[in-house]
Amino acid sequence: MVKLEGNIKKMKAENKEPIQYSFVLSDQIIPINEHIGSTISLKWSRIIHCVKCGNKTNKSFFQGFCYPCFINAPESSECILKPELCQAHEGISRDMEWSKRHCLSDHYVYLSLTSGIKVGVTRHTQIPTRWIDQGAIKALKLAQTPNRYLAGAIEVILKNFVSDRTSWQKMLKNDVDQTIDLYQYRETLKNDLPNDLKTYILDKEVEQGLEYPITQYPEKIKSINFEKVGEYEGVLTGIKGQYIYLDNQYVVNMRKYSGYYFQINLL
Ligand SMILES: [Zn+2]
Structure with a gap:
């Protein structure tokens, strides 16, 4: 199991066939394509650090800025x-x-x-x-x-x-x-x-x-809102854009959570 925690940054992507994605948490970069098909859990600690100045902020503006930096x-x-x-x-x-x-x-x-x-x-x-x-x-x-x-x-x-x-x-x-x-x-x-x-x-x-690491696209999509649910565990079923797919029906826009402090376990 890979246990990670830190401030989320948008996923890093390398243009191969298919595109190779990595999670970026604070200064860690973890390749994730190999975890497609496996269980992943994501938990937000309810803390946000501004992506520009690093200060704690209660609210994220424009994908990760505190209000003064915004x-x-x-x-x-x-x-x-x-x-x-x-x-x-x-x-x-x-x-x-x-x-x-x-x-x-x-x-x-x-x-x-x-x-x-x-x-x-x-x-x-x-x-x-x-x-x-x-x-x-x-x-x-x-x-x-x-x-x-x-x-x-x-x-x-x-x-x-x-x-x-x-x-x-x-x-x-x-x-x-x-x-x-x-x-x-x-x-x-x-x-x-x-x-x-x-x-x-x-x-x-x-x-x-451009070719994305996903084999079966869901017919319906629901976005997971960590401000509401706090945490989620499911099977990572694919990646496209800045979104990860979970259980072939839910998606998480990783970029939207820039600056959010997350614990992520890749099982
Ligand atoms: Zn700031």
Whole structure:
């Protein structure tokens, strides 16, 4: 039996066939694919430590921040969710040093297939991590820009034609139209961009497929809320995105519990 405890961080994922996941608890990294099919128990100690400053917090904001960090940390700036609002290219940011590394570097606009086709933006170093975290089964780069703002400007236009959201239930049930052709969408969508943004289009990128360690998808999904139940024990039946499946019907969004102090036993 493997006994672990610590503050949860989002799962680490290595892009193999299938993707190799690890739990990250405080400074421990534990591979978990080999535990699929075995019993796992998870217990939250009712303590949350802010993922930024480490202080105890009664409530988690924006997946693991205490309230002061949520308000002040660059990692929870408005532009993280809305890249088109990024002002780092004009020298405005909560932390310009951070923004130089994170906002003023190459970004990609991509199309991915999660619950349906979606458009998204990510920093160049986050591929394929971003796609794995959202549970995409395939993805294709569409444009490359020198900063976050320009990628956001492209995304805002493309959002008129394809969603920027994922239905997590459909993604987790794998209720997805697999015939959707990302190349075809890329061809059509690039014509919807104004000329000044067309210069950032990538034409020759190749679609990337992603394979998750789950053999049988459940027909119905229920999310376990540790704020309510505190603990749960069941059989680990698969992993997709940042979710683990338990007893082929329940899911836990591990990322949502970032900063939560958990005891996990892998039997
Ligand atoms: Zn904090």
